[in-house]
Amino acid sequence: MKLIEARQQFISSWGAFGTHWGINRTMAQIHALLLISADPLTQDDMMEQLNISRGNTNMNIRELINWGLVERVLLPGERKEYFTAEKDIWKVVKQIIKERKKRELEPMLQLLDKLEEVEGDKRDKQVKTFVDTVRSIKKLGRHADKTLDKMIRAEESWFIGTMIKLFK
């Protein structure tokens, strides 16, 4: 397979993969393109390579910057802005975990705290089932939260080494 075709496939499946995880296709494709580009790219480079409009490109680049996955690079003497993605995949994964934890897991845990205090007689089967479900989700959620916290701070080598020992 030629490089050009392999790149195309990579970008396209990264995009499809993203959509399965609640990330829009274009955002995932821009990320993919930057991951496999040796040098920083301009908006126009991305528009051309991915066949997308200027507005779409711009919005999704900024979203990737918000996620901490892409950064602006200023090349000396150049007027245009360039963009580059973190290439260290372990760092990328940690960054995504960090963001999703903050955006989704933490608010969910806060809600569960509130819902656990529902009024009513625990001898009522419906009340009991509700409270039990909320409690058990909360318990697992809190463990996940702590575990992910530690992962975010861990080195890849440590992580992989430990996992190998643990799960051998």
Next chain:
Amino acid sequence: MKLIEARQQFISSWGAFGTHWGINRTMAQIHALLLISADPLTQDDMMEQLNISRGNTNMNIRELINWGLVERVLLPGERKEYFTAEKDIWKVVKQIIKERKKRELEPMLQLLDKLEEVEGDKRDKQVKTFVDTVRSIKKLGRHADKTLDKMIRAEESWFIGTMIKLFK
């Protein structure tokens, strides 16, 4: 907060949560409803409680069954089908991991194997960047795959105990 309101909030946020992870709102809401229902429900129960059509209910129940999160229950003497969700949250999490691993992680790893064999001179900067990126994603992906395999087989108590020691 009254039970009725708490249930409503739980269902609604479980639905919103799902949409952030590529799961459709209705499917997540049906799952939520079953999780907090003491007894099995019929399609009509769900239609009424969630205000959704028969077709939508039916399709999403079957999808939940495909995911291994819900099962049909036949009550003696009853003509109608009843449905119930696994209440053990650790089992639910393991089942979701198992399915997503099979549906998304494994095909991605297969693709990466193929893409790694791209033609071209490794001294070419573009080729090198592409291959390096593919390799590093593959490496981390394989570790994740193995780790998740072990998780799927683990007991919750074992998992939590180990994680606490590990990450204390």
Next chain:
DNA sequence: ATATAGTTTCAATAATTATTGAAAATTCAA
């Protein structure tokens, strides 16, 4: 200051995805 290159915004539109509801198929009891 003005012109030009570059970036951002956002209303309009397109594309995608979810939902409905009625018809078809299935199941089961009489």
Next chain:
DNA sequence: TTGAATTTTCAATAATTATTGAAACTATAT
């Protein structure tokens, strides 16, 4: 069998989400 109850399918429609492109804005060079 027949027919009522129940489940399933799927074309049509609605709702949601993504994308465009042109205008507004900003930064920089002359």
